[in-house]
Amino acid sequence: MLLRDRILPALNLTVSQAAQDLATTRQNLHRILAGRSAITPEMSLRLERFCGIPAAFWLERQQEYDLSRAQHALSGSPAVKCQHLLPDAVLIQLGASHER
Structure with missing residues (x-):
């Protein structure tokens, strides 16, 4: 983990x-x-406040970790194809995208 393996040793804490x-x-x-x-x-x-790395960075890493764990947990489940594809115009309004 970043905090354990890089931050604390770099700060010698x-x-x-x-x-x-x-x-x-x-x-x-x-x-x-x-x-x-x-x-x-x-x-x-x-x-x-502890080390100057923005709070958003830490939350993004947490979200990536959580998503990775969820994907791993569901890896044994059968793949489900998206049932309801939104029109591209709606995706643009939402600022989202999906692979088609």
Whole structure:
């Protein structure tokens, strides 16, 4: 994990020191580092103040991690084709896209 493998070593901080600076418990930080707890919006703001990396970055990484885990969990399920394709004009209005 980025925080465990790159950030804390680069700052030369222990988990206990980082937890104190983040105003959280060492146990909570350990759960985050182990992938057992999510980085919440509140924690992302704490991380931004902690090391200067924007809160949105942390939330995007969390979302990517969550999506990857969900895809892995559903990998054994039969593939489902999209049942209702939206018109391109609606997708543009939404700022979304899908592969056709």
